[in-house]
Amino acid sequence: MKIEILGTGCAKCKKLYENAVDAVKQSGKEAEVVKVEDIRKIMAYGVMSTPALVVDGVVKTSGKLVSPQEIIGML
Amino acid sequence: MLKNFADYIVFNLFTLKPGSRLGEALDFFIYDTIKIFLLLTVIIYVVAIIRSKFPPEKTRKILSHEREYVGNVMAALLGIVTPFCSCSAVPLFIGFVESGVPLGVTFSFLISSPMVNEVALVLLWGLFGWKIALIYIGTGLLVAIISGIVIGKLRMEKYVEDYVWQMQVGNSEVADPSFRETLDYARDYTLGLLKKIWPYVLIGIGVGAFIHGYAPEEFLTKYAGRDNPFAVPLAVLIGVPLYSNAAGIIPIVQALMEKGMAVGTVLAFMMAVTALSLPEAVILKNVMKNRLLAVFFGTVAIAIVFVGYLFNAIL
Numbered sequence: 001m002k003i004e005i006l007g008t009g010c011a012k013c014k015k016l017y018e019n020a021v022d023a024v025k026q027s028g029k030e031a032e033v034v035k036v037e038d039i040r041k042i043m044a045y046g047v048m049s050t051p052a053l054v055v056d057g058v059v060k061t062s063g064k065l066v067s068p069q070e071i072i073g074m075l
Numbered sequence: 076m077l078k079n080f081a082d083y084i085v086f087n088l089f090t091l092k093p094g095s096r097l098g099e100a101l102d103f104f105i106y107d108t109i110k111i112f113l114l115l116t117v118i119i120y121v122v123a124i125i126r127s128k129f130p131p132e133k134t135r136k137i138l139s140h141e142r143e144y145v146g147n148v149m150a151a152l153l154g155i156v157t158p159f160c161s162c163s164a165v166p167l168f169i170g171f172v173e174s175g176v177p178l179g180v181t182f183s184f185l186i187s188s189p190m191v192n193e194v195a196l197v198l199l200w201g202l203f204g205w206k207i208a209l210i211y212i213g214t215g216l217l218v219a220i221i222s223g224i225v226i227g228k229l230r231m232e233k234y235v236e237d238y239v240w241q242m243q244v245g246n247s248e249v250a251d252p253s254f255r256e257t258l259d260y261a262r263d264y265t266l267g268l269l270k271k272i273w274p275y276v277l278i279g280i281g282v283g284a285f286i287h288g289y290a291p292e293e294f295l296t297k298y299a300g301r302d303n304p305f306a307v308p309l310a311v312l313i314g315v316p317l318y319s320n321a322a323g324i325i326p327i328v329q330a331l332m333e334k335g336m337a338v339g340t341v342l343a344f345m346m347a348v349t350a351l352s353l354p355e356a357v358i359l360k361n362v363m364k365n366r367l368l369a370v371f372f373g374t375v376a377i378a379i380v381f382v383g384y385l386f387n388a389i390l
Contacts, residue, residue: 008162008165008166010160010162012162039165039166039169039242039361040242040243042166043166043169043170043173043242043243043244043245044243044244044245045245046132046170046244046245046246047166047170048131048132048135048163048166048167048170048171049130049131049158049159049160049163049166049167050162050163050166062130062132063130063131063158063163064260064263064264065263065267
């Protein structure tokens, strides 16, 4: 599984990244968490408000910070 | 009732004398702080529920079908309810122009969104009364609409950075949230925003309370009263590079107005601070060339100066 955190480096984006790493650890699933800061890649997902959370190429949330618990529910 | 509570704390518990400078400043500070935070909590929560129905993706879809004029009006109105943070200005700008939203219409949105928002509304309503709050919203929308139309007419498309036009924008559909998710979102949004702005509000109210208690009456009338024709442009010049949100600036300008600053000058200063800022310019520099950035700031600044003169003349 691949989790991508889209964002151009704002404070919320970093926090969301940490939450996603946490969520993976807690759920015990095999998943890779990566930060995507390139605006071209962000736009390719059609996301206009950052941070956004993408799981296996599907945009799950955009423009808000979600907790590790909420992220576990999306995996 | 809140006023009695503040009076009780200051004059009975702290046994300060009514009419003393420290007493009046502290009374003002406690009263304003409680009132503003109550209002902020309630209004932000309600607005967050409304906002969850207008994600930027939906706003973009609506606007991409609109031409100029109607589009500018719609964009300015949607700017009030679409959540926007300057850190997302770049993806938002690209998303808008790429999906065919006219450049001028995009600007109407970019101008209205930071300037006309629920925090400004609450503070203006709480500190100045609903009339000034409505005037601010009305003229803020007007500035956004007119500036957007002007920028659209100037045909500035070639001054958008070239890569913006070559970008491939995907289509993402995030499912509509359930009622439960909406309430959770509203709660998180309210707490998050309060957490972010409370120091500004406190500092703003503190500085305001200090001016209220210590600055002599009418001390600004000579410099910032309606008889000084330079007051409005000067207020805008000072306000543009300043970076603060409505939360920090409104309690201060309220105290300035009390000390004789004219209403139009106050409105112009507030708009300049919230609508334009240096950090925003740095972010937008990523998607536009200097010329467009200068036209953007110039047009909005002129529109704001005009609003200032207008209200100094009629109020």
